[in-house]
Amino acid sequence: MPPNPRQLGAAMIEQFRPLLQAPQQSQLTVLSEAPLFQRIQREVHELDPGARVYIFGSTRVYGFHDSGAYQQQSAQVPPSDVDMAVLRREDLLDGSGVDPSSELTRNVQAEFLEKLLNRLQQSEGSASIRSNCSSLVKRTRVPVLRVKHLVSNHSPPHDKEDNISVQVPFDFDITCGRRCGIRNSALFFHYVQQMPMIRFLLLSVKKWSKQTGLNSAIKAPYSNNNNQNHNLTSVMGGSLTSYGFHVLLLYYLLRRGVVQYIPMTVSSAAGSTDRIPNPQLDVNAIPPVPTFLPLLDPALEPHGPQGDPVRYLGELALDWCHFYLHEFDVEKEVVSLSRFDDYFADSPPSGPFPVITKDVLGWTKQREDQGRLRGEKVHYTLCIEDPYEVNLNVGRNVTSLKWMLFRKHLEKAIQTGLLLCPPSK
Numbered sequence: 001m002p003p004n005p006r007q008l009g010a011a012m013i014e015q016f017r018p019l020l021q022a023p024q025q026s027q028l029t030v031l032s033e034a035p036l037f038q039r040i041q042r043e044v045h046e047l048d049p050g051a052r053v054y055i056f057g058s059t060r061v062y063g064f065h066d067s068g069a070y071q072q073q074s075a076q077v078p079p080s081d082v083d084m085a086v087l088r089r090e091d092l093l094d095g096s097g098v099d100p101s102s103e104l105t106r107n108v109q110a111e112f113l114e115k116l117l118n119r120l121q122q123s124e125g126s127a128s129i130r131s132n133c134s135s136l137v138k139r140t141r142v143p144v145l146r147v148k149h150l151v152s153n154h155s156p157p158h159d160k161e162d163n164i165s166v167q168v169p170f171d172f173d174i175t176c177g178r179r180c181g182i183r184n185s186a187l188f189f190h191y192v193q194q195m196p197m198i199r200f201l202l203l204s205v206k207k208w209s210k211q212t213g214l215n216s217a218i219k220a221p222y223s224n225n226n227n228q229n230h231n232l233t234s235v236m237g238g239s240l241t242s243y244g245f246h247v248l249l250l251y252y253l254l255r256r257g258v259v260q261y262i263p264m265t266v267s268s269a270a271g272s273t274d275r276i277p278n279p280q281l282d283v284n285a286i287p288p289v290p291t292f293l294p295l296l297d298p299a300l301e302p303h304g305p306q307g308d309p310v311r312y313l314g315e316l317a318l319d320w321c322h323f324y325l326h327e328f329d330v331e332k333e334v335v336s337l338s339r340f341d342d343y344f345a346d347s348p349p350s351g352p353f354p355v356i357t358k359d360v361l362g363w364t365k366q367r368e369d370q371g372r373l374r375g376e377k378v379h380y381t382l383c384i385e386d387p388y389e390v391n392l393n394v395g396r397n398v399t400s401l402k403w404m405l406f407r408k409h410l411e412k413a414i415q416t417g418l419l420l421c422p423p424s425k
Contacts, residue, residue: 002414003421009314011420012204019066019295031065031082031170032289036147040084040172043119047112050089054288057083058242060185061192062199063293081171085178086112087283095284096277098390099180109176110136110143116174117145145174179283180388186286187262187337187387191250194259197298197309201316202249206242208418212409213238215245216397239397247384247394251335252320255353261344264387317418321410330403332357336385358383363393
């Protein structure tokens with residue numbers, strides 16, 4: 001028999017007990033004060049005095065870095081890298097603008113990152129990096145500079161109350177001129193703030209996705225070979241990143257009414273029908289270093305559900321699996337967080353929750369076949385619309401075979417409680 005919801009909820013919390021015991025805010029402090037992070041900031045400002053360095057990704061989504069989440073876990077579930085984005089002066093002029101994706105733009109971004117890499121490799125004590133611990137990956141959709149952590153002379157602070165030493169190894173993935181990642185992470189964080197305990201669900205599914213091989217964020221060893229592909233995607237498994245799983249989870253929570261929709265646009269003035277991008281999600285309104293949000297035991301969470309929060313957490317996990325197995329129509333529907341401004345303009349909304357179809361976006365099998373003739377490898381089996389990047393299917397690597405495998409893992413996840421609860425005999 002599958003685990004009961006309370007049993008699963010308790011297991012989801014227990015696996016991240018180290019995060020509840022560790023001084024999470026010190027992790028962000030260590031990150032922002034780490035010599036390498038400060039060195040990156042200095043070198044960026046030398047290259048462009050008007051630039052800003054942002055931390056985004058899961059560190060911003062969770063409100064802490066998950067380095068303590070997988071202590072004493074399998075090596076196949078490593079802690080997340082720290083995602084960083086350099087925004088130059090021209091990027092900040094329009095903080096809600098669409099990121100260009102031309103070949104010329106990628107070349108300009110790669111050139112800036114190469115200059116940054118050259119400066120970082122110049123010796124500067126504990127914040128220097130070796131050439132074999134860094135890699136500029138150019139032949140990807142987004143150029144990225146990967147810098148591997150080296151143990152330095154930096155001594156992290158201690159939590160005086162619990163006498164816990166905070167030792168956090170950080171590997172950095174640095175991009176340039178990309179506002180979308182920063183805005184997406186800020187959007188997700190606004191959803192998390194509505195009910196912070198859903199982070200146990202995000203963390204649990206993220207770990208499960210890596211254990212099953214469904215998560216494609218598997219890094220190859222560092223190399224200074226610019227042509228090496230550092231993201232290994234399993235032929236039978238990995239096809240979605242952690243980011244993709246976060247979108248799947250938040251869309252489910254939105255459909256169930258667990259979180260309230262955050263509009264992409266707002267009225268330009270009281271009573272006006274003109275719409276402007278939500279100013280909360282302009283990069284100029286987003287702090288470069290994430291806002292700390294402590295992870296608490298759900299029983300102590302002030303914004304949790306009524307009743308038994310542990311059971312509720314287990315119910316969400318099982319229902320998420322059920323939703324994508326039996327309710328979401330993968331043949332027709334698109335997972336989206338950005339197309340419901342009109343629907344939620346009325347309070348309460350009238351009518352059923354609107355379904356965004358593949359036909360609306362033109363993400364069809366015919367388009368997939370046409371793209372294949374042009375050498376494109378974009379699949380429209382599972383369609384997940386990026387909230388900000390135009391015409392980007394986050395599920396583009398999910399083939400029909402991989403979707404079938406995904407469903408098999410969801411079925412097993414119900415029986416095993418995301419691999420946390422062995423079936424009862």
